[in-house]
Amino acid sequence: MDKKALEALVRDMTTEEKVMQLVQIPGSEYEADAEITGIDRGQVKDSVKRLAGSTLGIWGSKRLRKIQEQYMKEHPHHIPLMFMLDVIHGHKTVLPCPLGQGAAFDPEAVKKGAEMQAREAAADGVHATFSPMADLCRDARWGRIMESTGEDKLLNSRMASAMVAGYQGEDLKDPEHIAACVKHFAAYGAAEGGRDYNNTELSEHTLREHYLRAYGEAIRKNPVMVMTSFNSINGIPATGNLFLMKKILREELGFTGVLISDWGAVGEMINHGYAEDQRDAALKAMMAGVDIDMCSGCYSGHLEALVNDGAVSMEMMDAAVLRVLNMKNDLGLFEDPYRGLDAESGPVITEENRCLAREAVAASLVLLENKENTLPLRKEKNAFIGPFADTKRLQSAWAFSGEDENTVSVWEAASEVYAPENRKVAAGCTMLDQDAVTARGICHIDRWQEENDKLLAEALRTAEWADTVVLCLGEDSTQSGEATSKASLQLPAVQMNLLREIHKTGKRIVTLIFTGRPLELKEVRELSDALMICWLPGTEGGHGVLDVLSGIVAPSGRLPVSFPYTVGQEPLHYDMYPTGRPKPVNGPFEYTSRYLDCENGALYPFGYGLSYTDFAYIDPRLSTQTMSIAETITASVTVRNTGDRKGDVTVQLYLRDVAGSRVRPVRELIDFQKITLDPGEEKEVRFAINEDMLRFWTAEEKWESEAGKFQVWICNSSCDGQALEFQLVK
Ligand code: GLC
Numbered sequence: 068m069d070k071k072a073l074e075a076l077v078r079d080m081t082t083e084e085k086v087m088q089l090v091q092i093p094g095s096e097y098e099a100d101a102e103i104t105g106i107d108r109g110q111v112k113d114s115v116k117r118l119a120g121s122t123l124g125i126w127g128s129k130r131l132r133k134i135q136e137q138y139m140k141e142h143p144h145h146i147p148l149m150f151m152l153d154v155i156h157g158h159k160t161v162l163p164c165p166l167g168q169g170a171a172f173d174p175e176a177v178k179k180g181a182e183m184q185a186r187e188a189a190a191d192g193v194h195a196t197f198s199p200m201a202d203l204c205r206d207a208r209w210g211r212i213m214e215s216t217g218e219d220k221l222l223n224s225r226m227a228s229a230m231v232a233g234y235q236g237e238d239l240k241d242p243e244h245i246a247a248c249v250k251h252f253a254a255y256g257a258a259e260g261g262r263d264y265n266n267t268e269l270s271e272h273t274l275r276e277h278y279l280r281a282y283g284e285a286i287r288k289n290p291v292m293v294m295t296s297f298n299s300i301n302g303i304p305a306t307g308n309l310f311l312m313k314k315i316l317r318e319e320l321g322f323t324g325v326l327i328s329d330w331g332a333v334g335e336m337i338n339h340g341y342a343e344d345q346r347d348a349a350l351k352a353m354m355a356g357v358d359i360d361m362c363s364g365c366y367s368g369h370l371e372a373l374v375n376d377g378a379v380s381m382e383m384m385d386a387a388v389l390r391v392l393n394m395k396n397d398l399g400l401f402e403d404p405y406r407g408l409d410a411e412s413g414p415v416i417t418e419e420n421r422c423l424a425r426e427a428v429a430a431s432l433v434l435l436e437n438k439e440n441t442l443p444l445r446k447e448k449n450a451f452i453g454p455f456a457d458t459k460r461l462q463s464a465w466a467f468s469g470e471d472e473n474t475v476s477v478w479e480a481a482s483e484v485y486a487p488e489n490r491k492v493a494a495g496c497t498m499l500d501q502d503a504v505t506a507r508g509i510c511h512i513d514r515w516q517e518e519n520d521k522l523l524a525e526a527l528r529t530a531e532w533a534d535t536v537v538l539c540l541g542e543d544s545t546q547s548g549e550a551t552s553k554a555s556l557q558l559p560a561v562q563m564n565l566l567r568e569i570h571k572t573g574k575r576i577v578t579l580i581f582t583g584r585p586l587e588l589k590e591v592r593e594l595s596d597a598l599m600i601c602w603l604p605g606t607e608g609g610h611g612v613l614d615v616l617s618g619i620v621a622p623s624g625r626l627p628v629s630f631p632y633t634v635g636q637e638p639l640h641y642d643m644y645p646t647g648r649p650k651p652v653n654g655p656f657e658y659t660s661r662y663l664d665c666e667n668g669a670l671y672p673f674g675y676g677l678s679y680t681d682f683a684y685i686d687p688r689l690s691t692q693t694m695s696i697a698e699t700i701t702a703s704v705t706v707r708n709t710g711d712r713k714g715d716v717t718v719q720l721y722l723r724d725v726a727g728s729r730v731r732p733v734r735e736l737i738d739f740q741k742i743t744l745d746p747g748e749e750k751e752v753r754f755a756i757n758e759d760m761l762r763f764w765t766a767e768e769k770w771e772s773e774a775g776k777f778q779v780w781i782c783n784s785s786c787d788g789q790a791l792e793f794q795l796v797k
Contacts, residue, residue, distance in 0.1 A: 087118035094125035105330025131192035147404035161469035167431035167602030169216030169627035181233025195246035208261025210551030213583025217627030224284035251296030307351035334363035428611020433624035443618025450533035461608035480609030495526035547583025623715035629669035680710025708744035728766035
């Protein structure tokens with residue numbers, strides 16, 4: 068439909084029809100088994116259901132076709148209903164959770180993964196996904212860190228941009244692509260205390276320099292939608308925040324697409340104490356430019372009256388309706404309301420998709436310790452022990468459209484690699500401590516201690532038989548994601564007890580940690596001969612893990628987020644400010660910025676990860692020591708594989724602005740390149756540094772660079788390398 072026809076359509080619609088295009092209702096209004104991802108406020112009125120412009124949480128071409136047929140028949144202008152779903156790391160073929168995908172430092176792979184997700188979801192009738200989540204996360208207590216790609220603005224920018232490009236492709240009318248939605252705008256990851264939905268207090272320069280960057284880069288890829296976040300920012304809820312939604316999003320970032328609220332967020336401005344009632348909340352959201360109210364009932368209940376009373380102009384409403392109709396038009400829904408609804412059955416998991424997922428798993432794994440080259444595993448007696456050894460629950464809580472039965476467990480994959488006489492498995496303990504399971508109200512284990520004693524005894528017998536124990540521990544998928552903030556980052560006590568008891572046997576221990584967030588691993592490090600982070604790896608989890616354990620693939624993942632010594636350090640991030648009393652490397656420490664009882668830095672820092680080979684960084688250099696704003700400096704280094712195995716290495720480029728009109732981080736990632744080197748091979752890696760990369764939010768509140776000294780590191784993590792220097796002259 069062309070623009071004029073759309074505008075004519077808007078003119079012809081009744082006010083009620085226009086309001087309802089701005090209303091999204093839960094999928095449970097159509098299908099009982101719909102995924103409810105918010106606080107369900109109960110049945111909507113039939114008059115709302117008949118005209119609501121979109122729904123979420125349902126998929127499946129046959130049943131969506133039936134819903135669409137009924138809806139189109141009843142709608143006075145036959146405007147198609149839109150189906151939206153959270154496809155954040157997989158629909159049928161589930162990839163590693165986004166934090167794991169971040170660890171691969173491979174935007175191209177993430178784009179391919181998003182393309183695959185879009186193909187599968189579109190084949191199930193889905194028109195739009197609520198992804199990428201571009202929230203910067205510096206606090207491991209916040210369970211939604213699992214859905215992010217971590218603590219760094221550059222890494223998040225590249226990953227979020229890659230996801231938008233992968234989901235949407237070049238043409239939204241292509242039935243193998245779906246609309247993307249950049250969320251949660253904005254700074255949702257800065258929740259005070261790491262407690263979900265909590266307020267965020269951010270200076271404008273921190274907001275602009277760190278938290279807004281990835282949304283901005285992703286918005287340059289023209290996502291169809293942006294979603295408001297639940298939190299308030301500096302006292303004003305995002306969903307009604309004019310500075311955020313008008314000045315930043317619409318004016319500065321130039322976003323012209325559809326702004327959708329998060330589930331219930333419009334109405335929650337009442338709880339925040341920012342809106343008097345639902346009518347006031349609807350008004351405040353409309354004034355902020357929220358086009359679609361997801362499931363709060365405020366727009367459906369009060370927007371027509373607000374327009375009739377003149378509190379909201381018909382012009383403002385029409386503009387919002389036109390943005391929604393443009394979205395449907397860009398997807399080709401007017402020409403083909405039944406796109407993706409023809410298949411007799413849903414998408415099948417193809418071998419090609421499994422292969423892509425398997426490679427993504429292997430690339431996401433981060434090897435943190437490998438004492439005396441314990442890994443790759445020897446072909447001898449290997450015991451796979453722990454609650455993650457033989458479970459198919461390897462996907463996150465947000466991968467609800469994927470089925471566990473399609474997942475390959477660690478044990479299943481091990482059974483394909485090791486002969487029966489060389490492998491054994493034992494659960495060793497329950498996944499969670501009793502209080503955690505009871506808190507979820509599903510404690511079916513009456514004789515809790517007895518159960519764990521039995522599991523432990525069997526595990527110790529299995530360990531006695533083995534040469535090496537592969538201990539598969541971690542955080543259950545219900546312990547990260549939405550509304551799962553935790554004040555402790557420790558593994559469950561039952562799992563730590565299992566590790567300690569296995570350690571007493573004196574066997575070699577390879578500890579695998581399956582988790583959606585950083586955990587406290589100091590004791591795990593001490594008791595393990597090898598330690599690897601496996602995140603929540605999804606459908607091909609077992610295969611990807613065994614490909615690395617067995618040595619078929621060398622580990623290449625790097626931490627996208629800092630792992631602390633203790634939760635007391637949170638929020639923890641590598642790009643911190645130096646303070647006036649930085650703690651010196653070798654002391655004296657009195658009267659410096661430090662903890663009496665803990666290191667300042669991370670147990671394992673951002674960007675860190677081992678391989679099965681070693682790499683030397685030779686002769687890092689800059690092409691010049693002075694740079695004008697029009698010039699570019701080339702930073703280069705020769706990287707050599709000094710080991711006897713092929714390996715991938717992520718070469719990282721960090722910068723420090725030594726003195727500015729505002730204090731500047733001790734270092735910031737400004738570029739990275741992942742390369743593959745054969746044994747003995749070396750390659751020169753070159754980076755271009757231009758003036759744009761030196762800009763920040765100055766004391767004059769301008770996005771500019773400032774003349775002066777800069778330091779540069781070309782290295783292997785946020786904590787190593789030698790500093791090179793140059794001057795920016797203006
Ligand atoms: C949830 C989440 C958001 C998700 C939305 C729709 O509350 O905050 O990330 O996309 O609802 O499911």
